Amino acid sequence: MGVRSFGRAAPWWLTYVVVSGLAFLFLGERVLVGAGMVRLLFSGVGGIGLLGALAWRFVSWTNAIGEAKRSERLLLLAYVGCALAAVGYAVSSERGMSLLGMDFADGDTERRYEVIVQVISSIVLAASLLPALGAQWALAAHRHAGHAAFGVESLRVREIATGGLSLALAGGFLMLGGYITSERDGTIDFSYFKTSSPGTGTQELVRNLGSPVRVLLFYPEVNEVKDEVQRYFRSLASSVGNIEVETHDRMIEPTLAREHRVTSDGTILFIRDDRTERISLPAELRSARATLRDFDRSVQEQLMRLARDVRVAYLTIGHGEINDPSDDPGGALLPDTDPLRQTRGLREILRVLNYRVEDLGLRQGLGAEVPEDAAIVLVVGPQRAFLDEELGALDRYAARGGALLLALDPESEFQMGPLEDRLSVTYNKTLLANDRQFARRRGNISDRQYIVTDGFSAHEAVTTLSRTSVGSGIILAGAGHLEVPENASSDDVRRTFVVRSLSSTFADLNGNFEFDAATEQRAQYNLVAAIEAIVPDTVAESEDVPVVSAGLIDGASSTEIEQDETGTGTMRALVYADAQMFSDGILRAIGLNAALVADGVRWLGGEEDFGGEIESEEDVPIVHTNVEDVAWFYFTILGAPMAVLALGFVNVYRRRRKGRQTA
Numbered sequence: 001m002g003v004r005s006f007g008r009a010a011p012w013w014l015t016y017v018v019v020s021g022l023a024f025l026f027l028g029e030r031v032l033v034g035a036g037m038v039r040l041l042f043s044g045v046g047g048i049g050l051l052g053a054l055a056w057r058f059v060s061w062t063n064a065i066g067e068a069k070r071s072e073r074l075l076l077l078a079y080v081g082c083a084l085a086a087v088g089y090a091v092s093s094e095r096g097m098s099l100l101g102m103d104f105a106d107g108d109t110e111r112r113y114e115v116i117v118q119v120i121s122s123i124v125l126a127a128s129l130l131p132a133l134g135a136q137w138a139l140a141a142h143r144h145a146g147h148a149a150f151g152v153e154s155l156r157v158r159e160i161a162t163g164g165l166s167l168a169l170a171g172g173f174l175m176l177g178g179y180i181t182s183e184r185d186g187t188i189d190f191s192y193f194k195t196s197s198p199g200t201g202t203q204e205l206v207r208n209l210g211s212p213v214r215v216l217l218f219y220p221e222v223n224e225v226k227d228e229v230q231r232y233f234r235s236l237a238s239s240v241g242n243i244e245v246e247t248h249d250r251m252i253e254p255t256l257a258r259e260h261r262v263t264s265d266g267t268i269l270f271i272r273d274d275r276t277e278r279i280s281l282p283a284e285l286r287s288a289r290a291t292l293r294d295f296d297r298s299v300q301e302q303l304m305r306l307a308r309d310v311r312v313a314y315l316t317i318g319h320g321e322i323n324d325p326s327d328d329p330g331g332a333l334l335p336d337t338d339p340l341r342q343t344r345g346l347r348e349i350l351r352v353l354n355y356r357v358e359d360l361g362l363r364q365g366l367g368a369e370v371p372e373d374a375a376i377v378l379v380v381g382p383q384r385a386f387l388d389e390e391l392g393a394l395d396r397y398a399a400r401g402g403a404l405l406l407a408l409d410p411e412s413e414f415q416m417g418p419l420e421d422r423l424s425v426t427y428n429k430t431l432l433a434n435d436r437q438f439a440r441r442r443g444n445i446s447d448r449q450y451i452v453t454d455g456f457s458a459h460e461a462v463t464t465l466s467r468t469s470v471g472s473g474i475i476l477a478g479a480g481h482l483e484v485p486e487n488a489s490s491d492d493v494r495r496t497f498v499v500r501s502l503s504s505t506f507a508d509l510n511g512n513f514e515f516d517a518a519t520e521q522r523a524q525y526n527l528v529a530a531i532e533a534i535v536p537d538t539v540a541e542s543e544d545v546p547v548v549s550a551g552l553i554d555g556a557s558s559t560e561i562e563q564d565e566t567g568t569g570t571m572r573a574l575v576y577a578d579a580q581m582f583s584d585g586i587l588r589a590i591g592l593n594a595a596l597v598a599d600g601v602r603w604l605g606g607e608e609d610f611g612g613e614i615e616s617e618e619d620v621p622i623v624h625t626n627v628e629d630v631a632w633f634y635f636t637i638l639g640a641p642m643a644v645l646a647l648g649f650v651n652v653y654r655r656r657r658k659g660r661q662t663a
Contacts (some may be wrong), residue, residue: 010060014053015075015136018082019129021049027087029093033631050086054079071157075135078161081128088121111458119179123172124314130164130229157313166281170184195228198236198462201598204611205303207240209272213306217247218262224285225616228292229268232299232351240613270302277302297352304354304610311375313606314360319414320383322583323347324359339585343380344580347355349598353605364446366390370397375605381579398422399536401569403604410480420485423531423573424493429480432501432525432577433508435515439475448513449478454528455500461530461574462498464595474499474593477586479578481525483508499528499596528596530603531573574600 032039057079061072091095092114104110105497138157177551206213215233226247232246250265251258260269262274265283269276279298282288293296317324339396345480350357360366360377366387370377377397386394395418398404408414410429420426438451453471465474482497483622506520515522580586589592603609 004502005406006566010057010075011393012136012139014056015132017049017053018132019078021046022086022129023054024127025089026050026376026483029089029651030620040655047143049088050083054083071135071139073273074157074161075490077323078128078132078135081124084133085121085125088117088124090119091568092121093392098139109209115179119176121176123168126168126171127165128168130168132164134164187386193503195292196294197231199233199296200467200612201301202236202296202300202303203239205300205307206236206242208523209242209303209307211273211320213303214269214271215243215245216260216271217245217256218250218267218269219265219283220251220503221249223265223280223283225283225288226267228288229281229295232295254460260638264363270305270306273544275306277305281640301352302352302661304323304352308354310374311355311376312358312371313355313376313601314358314364314371314374316361316366316377316379316382318366319360319386320381320412322381322579323378339588340580342584345584345587345594346380346597349587349594350601353598353601353607355601355605362387362390369393370402370555372400376403376405376601378407380405380407380414380582381409383412384410385413385415386417388417391419393421395419398571398573399535401571403571404573405576405600405604406479406573407576407582410478412579422533423529424485424495426485426528427480427573427575427577427656428507429472430509431511432479432505433477433513433515434502434505435513436504437502441477445513449508451476451479451501453499453501453505455498455502455524455527457498457500458528459496459498459633461496461600461603462528462596463599463602463608465499465592465599472592474584474596475581475590476527476578476581477580479527481527481577482529482575494532497528498530499526501527527577527601529575531571531575533571535569535571536645572604572606574604 003418006372024042026046028041028043031238032042054076057072057076061069061076064072072655088324091100097110102113104113117260129482135157138160167563181273182186185467217226217229217233219229225262230245230247233243237243237245248256250262250267257263262269266283266288268279270278279302281291283296303404315323316323323340323346325341330618358364358372360374374397377394379394394404398419399422402421404419406416408427410431412429416427431449433448434451435448437452439452440447440449452473452475454468456462456468465472479501481501484495501524503524504522505523505525506515506522507512509520510516554557581593581596587597602610
């Protein structure tokens with residue numbers, strides 16, 4: 001190994017001069033733009049420092065010999081790369097392009113040139129500066145050596161410099177990958193895909209429409225979306241035999257397209273008698289996949305519009321209902337943070353069943369009378385008591401043959417008032433729990449309030465549930481139970497408890513979620529009541545309000561009356577012992593819960609013949625609690641790096657142990 005005097009060798013701090021010079025250039029050219037002499041001073045100091053360090057390193061390289069020369073050469077190349085990166089930035093700046101006399105045809109070309117040169121300069125800078133810092137760190141132990149080659153291990157210097165180069169190239173690759181993906185944005189969907197099949201609800205709807213429905217599919221002759229849609233309607237036609245499916249190409253049959261005002265591919269027409277409804281479904285499969293997963297819902301919505309005119313469903317507000325987040329009594333349960341305070345799913349079900357949803361509170365006249373166009377009134381989870389005037393309006397609405405839905409919360413202050421006598425049912429607010437069969441949500445003992453049940457009766461309000469296989473059930477997320485009043489009379493009211501709890505359920509009197517045999521009892525508690533009452537024609541005439549009776553009013557508005565031979569109508573009501581089951585947190589996760597609500601709405605509207613499920617292949621989102629989210633956050637931020645670090649320690653320990661055994 002050659003040894004040479006250290007007198008002309010570069011000092012140990014020279015690499016840090018390069019770093020300082022680059023920092024001064026950055027401040028002058030990017031931070032202090034427009035600062036005049038201050039900018040010029042910083043840029044000048046940075047440039048002089050960088051060039052001076054490069055010259056000094058060149059001299060040191062020419063004077064070094066042996067192992068020291070190899071290390072000096074590596075550092076010299078790194079300095080040259082840093083200088084080239086600075087030059088590259090200079091020629092991509094406006095001042096640099098002006099000095100070079102560069103002229104571009106348009107702004108896009110100039111921008112492309114700037115991006116390319118700056119990206120290359122950044123990669124060159126990283127691939128030069130990181131190896132230089134690594135090599136300088138390897139030489140740090142020899143900064144006080146008397147000779148340039150004394151104790152210098154060029155192999156070690158090269159290894160660390162190579163590591164820095166690898167890190168820089170990896171960062172450059174990630175930067176280029178990010179830029180390319182942002183410029184060439186695209187998606188590849190590897191998720192599960194299947195077009196929904198015709199549900200039993202859609203089949204019953206088509207079967208009960210009477211006159212046949214023509215379905216016209218306007219797609220190109222060869223099209224993947226058309227094949228999926230055609231397969232759905234062929235299955236529906238083979239099941240009910242009351243539907244005719246036709247495929248057309250609007251370019252080949254322009255007269256037919258103009259007749260039905262079809263101006264684009266991907267149009268599906270539903271024609272029954274003199275009514276026409278349509279669905280627009282993109283002709284590209286990538287764009288249509290999401291709709292195809294839930295296609296049965298879209299079809300049923302259009303068929304309901306063919307069956308009858310739109311009806312109005314009123315949701316009461318102003319009492320802390322879960323459908324009225326602006327009146328949240330707690331002030332903390334906001335609709336965007338708690339799925340149990342959202343009712344988008346309920347509104348979607350009503351829309352599919354051809355109801356227009358309106359709010360009903362004091363401002364909308366609830367203190368006087370329920371609007372005459374109300375087909376259904378829904379009271380979903382009120383937290384505060386209604387005014388006597390509001391309860392009176394609901395009672396008079398029920399008395400004249402209205403359709404009423406009550407979903408109650410055991411923690412609320414709501415009282416049924418005159419509705420208790422009218423409906424011949426009372427609400428017990430004691431929370432039900434089950435320590436054997438329950439749904440897990442929070443991961444603690446309070447989960448026992450999320451009771452499950454498959455106790456369904458054979459009633460039209462639970463048509464779908466009564467047809468399900470044994471073991472299929474629904475979830476209630478905090479229910480009381482229903483009872484029959486002591487003075488109830490069954491002469492003019494027909495009451496049926498259509499859903500009951502499992503026999504292992506108990507009323508948790510002390511709220512500890514534990515079964516206390518001494519004071520509590522396991523039993524089948526009543527959860528949902530369907531109530532019907534005969535309304536004499538004289539009531540409707542005296543109130544001058546139409547009576548809505550059971551049976552589909554084909555092609556008629558919701559205010560027309562269909563009465564039986566005795567001149568009477570029917571009042572219908574549903575009372576649910578749990579309000580949370582109408583929230584998105586339950587409806588969108590449990591299909592049978594959604595079917596229970598849909599069947600209830602159909603029965604209230606006299607359309608129980610259309611009962612059945614809506615098929616969907618849509619992915620159900622997984623809902624985590626706050627505790628789970630925090631756990632996942634810390635696991636990904638701390639757990640994963642700690643696992644990698646532990647693996648590294650194990651690997652180093654094994655290598656050292658193997659080295660000792662070899663020695």
